[in-house]
Amino acid sequence: MNYRHAFHAGNFADLAKHAILTRLLRELTATPAALTVIDTHAGAGLYDLAAEASRRTGEGQAGIARLMAALDAPAAFDDLKAAVRRVNAPGEGRYYPGSPVLVAGALRPRDRSIFCELRDDDALALKRVLPRELGALVHRGDGWTQAAKAALAAPAALLVLIDPPFERGDDYAEAVRLTARLLRINRGAAVAIWTPIKDLATFDAFLGNLEDAAHGASLLAAEVRLRPLTDPMRLNGCAMVVVNPPPALDDHARTVVDWIARNLGEAGAAGRVTRISPRSGGNTGDPRGRGGGEGG
Numbered sequence: 001m002n003y004r005h006a007f008h009a010g011n012f013a014d015l016a017k018h019a020i021l022t023r024l025l026r027e028l029t030a031t032p033a034a035l036t037v038i039d040t041h042a043g044a045g046l047y048d049l050a051a052e053a054s055r056r057t058g059e060g061q062a063g064i065a066r067l068m069a070a071l072d073a074p075a076a077f078d079d080l081k082a083a084v085r086r087v088n089a090p091g092e093g094r095y096y097p098g099s100p101v102l103v104a105g106a107l108r109p110r111d112r113s114i115f116c117e118l119r120d121d122d123a124l125a126l127k128r129v130l131p132r133e134l135g136a137l138v139h140r141g142d143g144w145t146q147a148a149k150a151a152l153a154a155p156a157a158l159l160v161l162i163d164p165p166f167e168r169g170d171d172y173a174e175a176v177r178l179t180a181r182l183l184r185i186n187r188g189a190a191v192a193i194w195t196p197i198k199d200l201a202t203f204d205a206f207l208g209n210l211e212d213a214a215h216g217a218s219l220l221a222a223e224v225r226l227r228p229l230t231d232p233m234r235l236n237g238c239a240m241v242v243v244n245p246p247p248a249l250d251d252h253a254r255t256v257v258d259w260i261a262r263n264l265g266e267a268g269a270a271g272r273v274t275r276i277s278p279r280s281g282g283n284t285g286d287p288r289g290r291g292g293g294e295g296g
């Protein structure tokens, strides 16, 4: 496994993923029920944008640095920006918080979190970064298998973030399989899956398979396309797909993907939010045609 998130931390894809994640956390901690969060592919937790990996790609500078400097950034990014400020000295922007730090910062004492990371070094770094008293558990190992075990032991309010590197061809299928399993364990679980967008055929096939696996649960797909999808070898965009999304997520997600497309994209960039409502009939073969409004 070659993937190191340090090269990509704070890029446009992290901004989309994390601005939607922080909103999910805000909504799911607004009710009294204790929340469990499972992060299947957690990473190192905190990234140094001044380190060689980040400087080499420049992705953090082209992403979070521009968001923090923007005067027109909408309130939809406020929770993410506040989390960035919390891990930095006043006025500085050297460090970027990964999903575990965002989760840890949002949870209450009664909530629980489980972070899975396959790499020894990143799992160790993550253990150092997370506050001990938090009710957070770092599991060094395979998130695909650990997530279902953790979901079996969790109370009703459950959020699962699935954020694999997509280096392996079967990551899409694994994400669909795990979602189906999680929903069998807990029908009301919110499951958020980050995916790259290179070509539309791959993404639409994934959405169709996920909809089948979701068995009538509603889905929200928030897409950022940085450019028209003419070269399938490039990372042309990304999506956060949320199963069982809270009602207020649509407008938030639309604001997020629109801002990123408009400010960080190239000519022809676009944001798009699609809600796929539970279907009553058979598979139409067109995930975009299955109920639900669209915007962005």
Ligand SMILES: C[S@@+](CC[C@H](N)C(=O)[O-])C[C@H]1O[C@@H](n2cnc3c(N)ncnc32)[C@H](O)[C@@H]1O
Pocket: 001, 003, 004, 005, 017, 040, 041, 042, 043, 044, 045, 097, 098, 099, 100, 116, 117, 118, 119, 122, 141, 142, 143, 144, 163, 164, 165
């Ligand atoms: C995209 S990064 C995660 C970023 C993190 N979720 C965030 O938003 O800050 C994917 C991570 O998954 C880890 N990984 C790869 N395969 C894994 C597996 N089967 N189980 C758990 N972690 C895995 C990689 O080492 C990498 O750190």
